[in-house]
Amino acid sequence: MKAVAGTWSRAGRGRGRATAMRPVALTVLLLARVAGALEPAQGEAAFRAGWMEARIGTAKPAALRGEPEYHGGEPLYMELPLGNGTNAPVIGVIDGGVGIAGRIHGIHLDVNGNNSLLDDPVFHARLERGSFPHMDPVDIQVSYADGTKRLVSVKLEFRRQHRRDTGRAFWSVACHVCQHMAGRIPLGSKNVLVGIYDSSGEKGRANGCFNDYCCDRLRIDFNGDSKLDRTTEELPLSRFLSLDGKIWLEVHADPGARNVRFKRCNPSLGELDIRCDWPGSSTMSGGRIELLSDDGYGFVLDMGHESVLSLPESDYRVTRAKAFLRDEDKRLWKCAFSLGGPLKVRKGGVATLRLGGALKFRPTVNKWPRPGTGLCLFPGVTGAGGERYRNISPAQTRMQPHVTISDVEGVVVSQGPMEYG
Ligand SMILES: [Ca+2]
Ligand SMILES: [Ca+2]
Ligand SMILES: [Ca+2]
Numbered sequence: 001m002k003a004v005a006g007t008w009s010r011a012g013r014g015r016g017r018a019t020a021m022r023p024v025a026l027t028v029l030l031l032a033r034v035a036g037a038l039e040p041a042q043g044e045a046a047f048r049a050g051w052m053e054a055r056i057g058t059a060k061p062a063a064l065r066g067e068p069e070y071h072g073g074e075p076l077y078m079e080l081p082l083g084n085g086t087n088a089p090v091i092g093v094i095d096g097g098v099g100i101a102g103r104i105h106g107i108h109l110d111v112n113g114n115n116s117l118l119d120d121p122v123f124h125a126r127l128e129r130g131s132f133p134h135m136d137p138v139d140i141q142v143s144y145a146d147g148t149k150r151l152v153s154v155k156l157e158f159r160r161q162h163r164r165d166t167g168r169a170f171w172s173v174a175c176h177v178c179q180h181m182a183g184r185i186p187l188g189s190k191n192v193l194v195g196i197y198d199s200s201g202e203k204g205r206a207n208g209c210f211n212d213y214c215c216d217r218l219r220i221d222f223n224g225d226s227k228l229d230r231t232t233e234e235l236p237l238s239r240f241l242s243l244d245g246k247i248w249l250e251v252h253a254d255p256g257a258r259n260v261r262f263k264r265c266n267p268s269l270g271e272l273d274i275r276c277d278w279p280g281s282s283t284m285s286g287g288r289i290e291l292l293s294d295d296g297y298g299f300v301l302d303m304g305h306e307s308v309l310s311l312p313e314s315d316y317r318v319t320r321a322k323a324f325l326r327d328e329d330k331r332l333w334k335c336a337f338s339l340g341g342p343l344k345v346r347k348g349g350v351a352t353l354r355l356g357g358a359l360k361f362r363p364t365v366n367k368w369p370r371p372g373t374g375l376c377l378f379p380g381v382t383g384a385g386g387e388r389y390r391n392i393s394p395a396q397t398r399m400q401p402h403v404t405i406s407d408v409e410g411v412v413v414s415q416g417p418m419e420y421g
Helices: 022-028
Strands: 033-036 039-042 051-053 055-057 076-080 090-095 106-109 138-143 149-162 169-177 179-187 190-197 217-220 234-236 240-242 248-253 260-265 269-277 283-293 298-302 306-312 314-326 332-345 350-356 360-367 376-382 388-394 402-406 412-417
Touching: 033 179, 039 149, 055 169, 076 169, 179 260, 234 298, 269 283, 269 332, 283 332, 298 306, 306 314, 314 350, 332 350
Parallel strands: 269 350
Antiparallel strands: 033 260, 039 179, 051 169, 055 076, 076 090, 090 106, 138 149, 149 169, 179 190, 190 217, 217 234, 240 248, 248 260, 269 306, 283 298, 283 314, 314 332, 332 388, 360 376, 376 388, 402 412
16 A cells, blocks of 8 residues: 555555645645744643743852842742743742741742842742642743743742652642643645643753654644644644645744744655564554654654655654554554664655564563562563564553563463553
8 A cells, every 4th residue: 555645644544545735735735934923822622741940059040130038048040941032041039948847938930030039929839639839820931932922821839849769858840831822824725723731751841932843742723623632733843744645845943933834845855765564463543653764754643554655854752652453353542653874865765664573572680689578570571673662561551561471381370460660
């Protein structure tokens, strides 16, 4: 089966078949370059991938010019990794953070971005049953290297933890950008809703900037319902993008997403041939795989048994892949895996990727045993392409892994549920 190339199309569909994004793709044909400004928008649900850790410590940040009076003894300074301009990182203080009791008297945040804490409100953390102390979202002025600024809604969560070795208490602060940038970008006769979500990925953490290729996420309202769906309309923010595998666009965004441009381009393309050979009589019933490259190219594709995809020339890794299989009893299984090794796609060439096959199980010792403790094993399951499986389990169920140890003659020595931990 020669399948649709590109970023969004289902791998199992033929070139000539209709796709949800075709109306958009046709209008792109008419244009060489389109641009639009995105504005902060409240998501329907918190975007969990946008969590980041703040840097904290007792050393006063050099950029901090004015400080209020503190009531909880030595202040604990925070630096929130938001933006890349004059007030980045955004400075804050936990008043009382270093105290033995760890009681927070107040939280100071440079919300107006002038590197002084003398003119900002004092915030308080709320403690609710079963959760860490946290602050309601607060609007913070975030600055960018191009001189622009954004008022971005941010939520903080304070975690008081203890070091295993010394038992000493310490704080960690998780910072969460609650908003994404959204707006309509003219594509031919249509204004298409587009959103960019500040996110963490293997190339870096969320940072309050909305232009990080392969890290931040892009959503396009393919079905025109004015909503940005997480499961069907999201892909990594990629330097190159194709909606139909034929027309390619170069995506440019400034860090505050005030000027997002889609420009027609002709990247050097090669092909990636993906085949899946699952054990036994299992059949593929869907799946999704993400390909990322160090050149800033990121693609999502739906998996079929066999497909050939056109991709810009680069070295790719498989990230966040999952496949759904149906066994001979029609039960649905989910396999989650990744592949770190590069898939070299070269201009005019064909790179191949074979997934599945006879899976190999190779336990490695994670922690050497001490008297009175068990041996802690890390179960490594790999497939024909070298892909590493994090999880293979019946879909939509929680399965307790079970282990059986038998001798060379097949006599069971021991068996029982496998314990996590
Ligand atoms: Ca201030
Ligand atoms: Ca970002
Ligand atoms: Ca939609």
